[in-house]
Amino acid sequence: MRATLARAAGLVAVLTVAGLLPWMSGKDPALSLLRARSAEQEPTPEALAAIRADLGLDAGPLSLLGRWAGGLLRGELGVSWVSGTEVLPSVTAGLQVSLALMGAALSVALLVGAALAAPVLVRGRGGSGALAAVLAAVPEFLLSLGLLIVAGVWLGWFPTSGWAGPEHLVLPALALGIPAGALLGRLVADALPSVLDERWVELWRGAGVARAPLAAAAVRRVLPPLVPQFGMVAVGLTGGAVAVETVFAIPGLGRTALGAAKSQDLPLLQGTVLALLALGLLTGAVAAAVRRRLLGPALRDAGLTLPAARPVRVPPAVPAVLGAVLVAVIGWGLLREPYVIDTAARLAAPSAAHPLGTDALGRDVLARLGHGAASTVGTAAAVCLLGYLLALALGFLPNLAAGLADIANAVPPVVAGILVAAATGPGTGAAALAVTLVSWPPLAAHAAALTQEIRASGFLMAQRAMGASPLWILGRHVLPSVAAPVARHAVLRLPGVALALASLGFLGLGAQPPSPEWGLLLDESADYVERAPVAALAPAVALALLAALAVSLSSATTRRTIRSVSLPGHRRRKATRAAV
Structure with a gap:
């Protein structure tokens, strides 16, 4: 409630x-x-x-x-300020298209999730989950462009734009469904091993129950605590649909909202945002009802707990190699000039003078890639810092933090970007503010868990008994013990934040030309991918490396988060002091 x-x-x-x-x-x-x-x-x-x-x-x-x-x-949404037509028919038409796209994407997600979770049912234990983690980390806009270029332009298997038949649904559904399905598959694969170790599974096997009914019962047992997460995935589809609809020129609700924000068409923007958020709220309500149905009357009050997150097994050398490659490319690019225009060298192939070629204005792609990374990473660092400070403040107010987190989770990042850009105009600051508004809940949850554990520890009770003031306890024990682990968590989230900023830049809600921001570079280069594939794909490869780096670092985040909230108080404090 x-x-x-x-x-x-x-x-x-x-x-x-x-x-x-x-x-x-x-x-x-x-x-x-x-x-x-x-x-x-x-x-x-x-x-x-x-x-x-x-x-x-x-x-x-x-x-x-x-x-x-x-x-x-009264069931009216007003009249468009730009076209002078009723808003309700436009919202209804866009909603129908978006629902069809989301339905197809959910079908793809279920197939991908089942394929990733099936090996766990066969072997009885979990795998590394690296493939699922990588697929889940790929942004929808990046996957959309990859599918459009490879399957649409180069191979010509499917249409690249429009909404005229079932064949136009394939590539957008894959772009939306693959990351969502990878996340669902990883959640189920993480939870199944602990379920298969329960006593009832052993009894069923001893009684000769066939593998298929046993697998079905295990899946049904693991679903209730995961259904809310499934609802969040469905909510995420409403945000991802904006980028996918923009890439494939689909007249859906997200693309309509983006156009309304850019043209300051307030009634149309209100109607589309209302439909998007109502869709998210409805999804959450359906997920809650499904969970209650799966639990049944006996377990409805107690519920079932979600198994602890299992870190992805990534070799330690992987993040080091990915980081070294990115740093080398960025450092090389920073030594070059990103704004020099040479129209005689437009869309030039890679050469000694231009290792990654040139763009449509003859500017060096390597230079723009390096300078764009510096801008993107710097903005992402500022966002992480703001989220960190907000998480520390809300960590001491868990009830308020939980309510605000529910609101932040109900608003997809792209919707926040649309609203902020419409209010302040598109730009780097607007994108940073939008990402900050919706990216702090994981850090706040981590800070709240640590704060709760530290306040309940025995050594703080002894400090109070000795007459220590609350302010002294807060500054001497609680805050240092919380600040260090949450700071590491915030730093490790930096690649993911940079990807979110790039997605807003790609949609025209972030940095503006002539800035070399990576998302903007990708948007500008998509039009000439056939003539200059290296120059066009360079920002896409860089973003893919950044996504892989985010996966590698997220495994460290999970391990450290689990360890920081599970060690005994005195051992965790010693570990924290050693880390500092």
Whole structure:
């Protein structure tokens, strides 16, 4: 109930922010709309006054928001400010397309997840999970471009854009479903070994029960604690669909929301955001109902616990090699000039002068790759620092942190990016703020778990009995014991944050030209991949290496998180001091 209320409050808050966007941006809404409707028309005072009178902008944002809320109660979403048409038919049409795409993606996800979890049922023990972790870490926009280039352009197996038949559904469904299925498969594969070691499995085997019924019973036993995670995966599809629909030019809800944010079409933006978040809330409610159904009346109150996360077995040399390759490429690129334009060398092949070729303006790709990495990593470091400070503050307020985390988890990062970019304009700062708003919950959960354990330890009780003040205990024992492990966790999340920033840059919500940010580079290079494949694929390969590095470091995150919350108090404190 608390999670449902928190998500409903988040929905109201997001819609309120969407309603205030034109005024939060500091720009004249009438001027933005005039330029969106006709770029050639002069913004005369008479033209702007006519737009304000037509849309009721003179009444102020609160009055406009109140009218929209009243229309929502009557089943109306208003009229588009740009096209002048009803918003509801546009939202309904986009929702139908997005639901079809998400349904196909969920089918792919279930097939991929079953394929990854099936070996565990056969062998009775888990594998390394490295393949599932790598597939789950690949961003949807990067996988979309890879499938479009290979299966659509080079091989010509499937259409590369549009929405005219089932064949147009294949590549987008694969791009959305493969990462989601890899995550689902890894969750099930991590949980199955502990279930197969339970006493009832041994009894069933001794009674001669066949393998198929036993496997079905084990899967049913492991599903209840995992169903909420499945719901979060489905919510994530609503955010990933924005990038996939943009890459394949699909007229879905996410692409419509992105276009509405860029054109400042407030009623259409409100309608699409409402549909996206309502879809997420509905998914969460369905997941909760399925979990209760699977548990049954006997276990409904007690529930079942989720098995501890199993770290991916990655050889220690892998992150070192990946990091060395990225550092070498970035360092080499930083020594070159990224902004020099040479139109005579447009789309040149790799050579001694340009090791990775040139882009459509004749700029050196290696130089832009190196300077873009410095910008992306620096922004990601600032986001990690902000998330770390926020996690430390909320770690001492677990109840408040849980409610805020529910709201943050209900808003996909891309939706947050759309809203922030619409309010402040696209840019590096807007992308950083959007990622910060939704990326802090894992760090806060880690900080809250450590804080709770330390406060319950015996040595703190002794300190209180000796008369130590709460402030002294906080500064001398609690904060140092929490700060170091959470700081390591924040640093290890840096590659994942950089990928999130790149995804917003790819959608035009982050860094703007002529910045060499990696996501923007990938967006700019996708148009000439056939003429200059090396130059176009260079940022894609760099992002793929970054995703692999994120997987390698996440295994260390999992191991250290488990160890920091499971060691006895005095041993964990000694380990923390040694690490510091």
